[in-house]
Amino acid sequence: MLQIKNLTKIYDGGVKALDNVSFDVPDGQFLAVIGLSGSGKSTLLRCINRLIEPTSGQILWNGEDITAASQEEMRRIRRKIGMVFQHFNLVHRSKVITNVLAGRLGYVNPAWSLINRFPQEDIDKAIKQLERVGIAEKAYQRADELSGGQQQRVGIARALMQDPKMVLADEPVASLDPVLAHSIMSHLEDINKNDGVCVLCSLHFLDLVHRYADRVVALNEGKLVFEGLPTEIDDKKFKEIYGRDAERVG
Amino acid sequence: MNNKKKSSPWKSIQVGLITFLVMVIFAYGFQITKVDLEELRSENRQQSLTRVTRALAQPEIFEYDQVEEVVNFSIYVPCRPDDSGEAAPEQNTSEPYLIVTPGCAAPGEVVQVEGFNFAPYTVGPVRFIPGSDSSNVVSLGRENAETDADGHFLMSMEIPKRPSDSVQYIRATLRRNIGSPHFTQTAYDTWNKIVETVFLALLATVFGTILAIPLSFIAARNLMKTVKSPLTSIALSVLGWPIGIVIGFIVVRWVGDFSSVIGSNAWVNIASILISPALMWFGVRWALPQEEINLPSQSVRFARLGVLFMVILIGFYGLFQLASLAMSAGKTIEVPLGSFGFMGYFLFQVGDIVAIITPVLGALAAGGALSSVLGRLGQYGSEKLPASGIKVLNLILTTIAGATVFGLVGQLVEWLYQIGEPLYTLWLPMMTGAIAGLLLAFFTKPKDSLPIGMVIYSITRTFLNALRSVEALVMAIVFVIAVGIGPFAGVMALGLHTIVSLAKLYSEQVESILSGPLEAIEATGANRLQTIIYAVIPQIIPPYISYTMYRWDINVRMSTIIGFVGGGGIGFLLQQNINLLNYRAASAQMLAIAIVVATMDYISSALREKVI
Ligand SMILES: Nc1ncnc2c1ncn2[C@@H]1O[C@H](COP(=O)(O)OP(=O)(O)OP(=O)(O)O)[C@@H](O)[C@H]1O
Ligand SMILES: [Mg+2]
Numbered sequence: 001m002l003q004i005k006n007l008t009k010i011y012d013g014g015v016k017a018l019d020n021v022s023f024d025v026p027d028g029q030f031l032a033v034i035g036l037s038g039s040g041k042s043t044l045l046r047c048i049n050r051l052i053e054p055t056s057g058q059i060l061w062n063g064e065d066i067t068a069a070s071q072e073e074m075r076r077i078r079r080k081i082g083m084v085f086q087h088f089n090l091v092h093r094s095k096v097i098t099n100v101l102a103g104r105l106g107y108v109n110p111a112w113s114l115i116n117r118f119p120q121e122d123i124d125k126a127i128k129q130l131e132r133v134g135i136a137e138k139a140y141q142r143a144d145e146l147s148g149g150q151q152q153r154v155g156i157a158r159a160l161m162q163d164p165k166m167v168l169a170d171e172p173v174a175s176l177d178p179v180l181a182h183s184i185m186s187h188l189e190d191i192n193k194n195d196g197v198c199v200l201c202s203l204h205f206l207d208l209v210h211r212y213a214d215r216v217v218a219l220n221e222g223k224l225v226f227e228g229l230p231t232e233i234d235d236k237k238f239k240e241i242y243g244r245d246a247e248r249v250g
Numbered sequence: 251m252n253n254k255k256k257s258s259p260w261k262s263i264q265v266g267l268i269t270f271l272v273m274v275i276f277a278y279g280f281q282i283t284k285v286d287l288e289e290l291r292s293e294n295r296q297q298s299l300t301r302v303t304r305a306l307a308q309p310e311i312f313e314y315d316q317v318e319e320v321v322n323f324s325i326y327v328p329c330r331p332d333d334s335g336e337a338a339p340e341q342n343t344s345e346p347y348l349i350v351t352p353g354c355a356a357p358g359e360v361v362q363v364e365g366f367n368f369a370p371y372t373v374g375p376v377r378f379i380p381g382s383d384s385s386n387v388v389s390l391g392r393e394n395a396e397t398d399a400d401g402h403f404l405m406s407m408e409i410p411k412r413p414s415d416s417v418q419y420i421r422a423t424l425r426r427n428i429g430s431p432h433f434t435q436t437a438y439d440t441w442n443k444i445v446e447t448v449f450l451a452l453l454a455t456v457f458g459t460i461l462a463i464p465l466s467f468i469a470a471r472n473l474m475k476t477v478k479s480p481l482t483s484i485a486l487s488v489l490g491w492p493i494g495i496v497i498g499f500i501v502v503r504w505v506g507d508f509s510s511v512i513g514s515n516a517w518v519n520i521a522s523i524l525i526s527p528a529l530m531w532f533g534v535r536w537a538l539p540q541e542e543i544n545l546p547s548q549s550v551r552f553a554r555l556g557v558l559f560m561v562i563l564i565g566f567y568g569l570f571q572l573a574s575l576a577m578s579a580g581k582t583i584e585v586p587l588g589s590f591g592f593m594g595y596f597l598f599q600v601g602d603i604v605a606i607i608t609p610v611l612g613a614l615a616a617g618g619a620l621s622s623v624l625g626r627l628g629q630y631g632s633e634k635l636p637a638s639g640i641k642v643l644n645l646i647l648t649t650i651a652g653a654t655v656f657g658l659v660g661q662l663v664e665w666l667y668q669i670g671e672p673l674y675t676l677w678l679p680m681m682t683g684a685i686a687g688l689l690l691a692f693f694t695k696p697k698d699s700l701p702i703g704m705v706i707y708s709i710t711r712t713f714l715n716a717l718r719s720v721e722a723l724v725m726a727i728v729f730v731i732a733v734g735i736g737p738f739a740g741v742m743a744l745g746l747h748t749i750v751s752l753a754k755l756y757s758e759q760v761e762s763i764l765s766g767p768l769e770a771i772e773a774t775g776a777n778r779l780q781t782i783i784y785a786v787i788p789q790i791i792p793p794y795i796s797y798t799m800y801r802w803d804i805n806v807r808m809s810t811i812i813g814f815v816g817g818g819g820i821g822f823l824l825q826q827n828i829n830l831l832n833y834r835a836a837s838a839q840m841l842a843i844a845i846v847v848a849t850m851d852y853i854s855s856a857l858r859e860k861v862i
Binding site for chain 1: 534538539540541629630633764766767769770771772773774775776777779780783784785788789791792
């Protein structure tokens with residue numbers, strides 16, 4: 001179980017990106033994070049694996065205080081948290097398989113990984129993950145030779161290599177077309193339902209939220225303005241989340 | 251609209267002012283650079299310009315072997331009273347001969363000189379030889395004769411005003427090229443020096459690049475900004491460097507002594523060189539398992555550390571043995587290899603370099619290792635210990651660290667300037683450092699992370715910028731003083747300049763990489779070094795290659811002129827020939843430089859296209 005308690009993040013420039021946010025995520029849940037652009041969704045997700053240092057508040061994961069972890073402990077926590085990005089964040093000039101193997105970096109002995117040596121089990125596992133997302137035949141191509149949808153699948157395979165207990169997905173489908181979006185989302189759903197991995201996914205489209213999410217939290221200017229089931233978002237709630245002048249589309 | 255009307259006279263005045271200023275600047279520039287076209291027009295200048303230009307247009311590269319036909323004709327100047335003035339023509343001979351009409355002449359008179367039976371189509375001077383010695387090398391006048399197809403020539407010359415009672419001579423020296431053209435000595439010298447030049451540039455580029463890469467990471471803001479450590483960790487790692495360096499130096503020297511006790515017998519060397527990597531391999535395999543899910547127990551960790559330490563010692567032992575083998579092998583093969591003896595020389599030098607560098611490497615490695623171990627210890631301590639304890643620890647550690655650093659800097663000053671006053675070069679700096687450390691520890695909260703990365707970044711940047719502004723030629727002068735005239739000084743100077751300028755260029759590339767992949771790799775739980783290897787390096791390979799090529803280009807150019815200040819290479823030869831007014835030889839060297847630079851330019855651009 002992930003518990004977020006009074007989380008606040010104030011950036012160096014003084015922007016309050018998260019304002020006293022608290023909520024819990026039970027194990028195995030698919031949680032959607034919604035909100036306007038700039039409402040703090042990315043900041044929230046990055047605070048959970050401390051790519052961004054929270055200003056105050058606590059994040060507990062299965063009782064362990066993430067916010068108090070030392071650098072060394074943080075590495076051990078991070079390797080159990082997979083992350084998927086809007087712009088995929090693959091290393092373009094590296095091969096697909098290398099990008100996927102990078103998911104093991106928290107596990108392998110640093111000395112060996114420095115000379116690009118991974119255990120054979122990891123290599124087999126990487127191929128298996130690529131098969132799972134359906135692009136095993138691209139394993140030895142350069143990452144930038146792949147289309148956007150394929151790159152995102154590599155990103156998911158990389159997260160899967162970590163044997164994650166939780167996946168943070170920051171607008172994983174925002175730069176893909178609707179058909180691809182469903183295919184990527186169904187991979188995440190597959191991880192969530194079959195592996196029991198907790199997924200926190202920020203999304204822009206409510207139909208995706210309805211289709212995939214178990215539960216929703218909504219942010220507006222850093223504040224938590226809604227927490228509940230996707231079906232509970234009626235017109236009134238919608239206007240609270242997205243502002244008075246917002247119109248529902250789709 | 252109003253605005254427009256107001257602004258236009260202002261604009262005109264501005265334009266006028268700027269034009270005026272530019273004119274003034276140029277006028278001043280003309281004056282202080284002494285631009286004087288009159289000088290260019292003067293007769294003297296034009297003549298020497300013509301001479302030099304002509305010499306430059308005829309580089310001294312090829313020459314022919316020549317044969318000479320020298321024939322003397324005896325003549326009285328002025329005529330003796332009994333002389334008829336008719337020379338007896340020696341016809342019916344196949345030897346070349348001269349006929350001068352008249353056969354004697356008054357000083358200043360013009361005579362006809364006719365040559366017969368010379369080789370066809372040859373050229374050469376016809377001169378007057380004063381004095382009665384026919385082998386006299388002193389000659390007057392320089393009229394050129396040119397034979398026709400029959401080996402005959404006819405010309406007139408003025409007899410110089412050298413009256414004498416005894417016989418004097420007119421000499422024709424006709425020369426002819428034989429065989430095919432061959433290279434001149436100048437060409438050979440130029441070739442040798444241009445090879446030296448190219449290798450000078452190569453070595454400087456290779457060493458410079460290797461050292462610039464790690465520096466460029468330290469000088470990259472985006473990588474260093476996130477490096478933060480608590481004070482305890484900083485103080486401990488600062489202390490780790492000098493202590494580690496001393497320990498490392500002593501231990502590796504000890505290994506070196508051990509190695510020389512084992513001996514320089516070639517078989518022992520070979521056996522050691524073969525066995526030590528094998529031992530190291532097994533040691534590393536055991537001590538560094540590829541993947542570990544659970545943390546090993548404390549005793550296993552200690553055992554591993556011990557094994558790793560042994561592996562490193564064995565590695566240094568292997569290096570010493572390798573050096574010893576290379577030196578003895580190099581010495582043995584240098585003579586039998588004949589013209590490939592330079593391979594032996596090279597091997598010997600490599601061995602020597604390895605033997606010298608190994609203790610330094612060991613010292614630096616130990617310094618780095620101890621510093622990072624102590625740093626981690628400090629990190630761990632400041633996370634786990636109570637704040638008050640850390641505060642006391644910090645006060646003690648930073649005081650010692652400050653005193654050490656300042657004391658060392660003081661000793662450096664002492665060594666450089668030989669002040670000889672320990673009060674100013676040791677005790678006072680140590681006091682200052684201790685107080686600075688104490689104050690730092692006093693005013694920082696014990697568990698705060700300090701932006702040590704940015705401090706290191708700023709220091710490195712300042713250092714790079716300062717060194718970069720020193721011209722490579724100036725560096726060469728310094729190194730010529732330090733290591734003597736020759737290509738070695740040139741390599742050092744170019745190498746140093748390459749390090750600092752490449753480190754700057756490289757670090758700018760590091761700063762412009764995409765941050766997304768960096769973030770993604772970090773999120774997998776990778777440590778800093780892994781993040782650099784997997785997210786930074788793939789992104790910077792193309793610009794690094796292209797900058798290295800660019801630098802290689804510059805180094806070739808620089809190495810051609812670094813000889814001007816004694817840094818080896820072709821520049822030395824060129825300067826010498828210019829000073830000796832030997833413009834044809836200088837021309838050959840300039841040609842060589844042009845060819846090499848153009849070729850390198852072509853090769854590097856072709857490679858660049860291929861790689862990127
Ligand atoms: N590195 C930063 N420094 C300063 N301010 C930042 C930084 N990153 C984000 N912000 C600010 O914090 C607020 C929240 O940003 P965040 O990226 O979390 O929003 P978001 O909900 O993910 O938006 P989007 O949907 O556009 O991705 C914004 O106002 C943004 O300008
Ligand atoms: Mg975002």
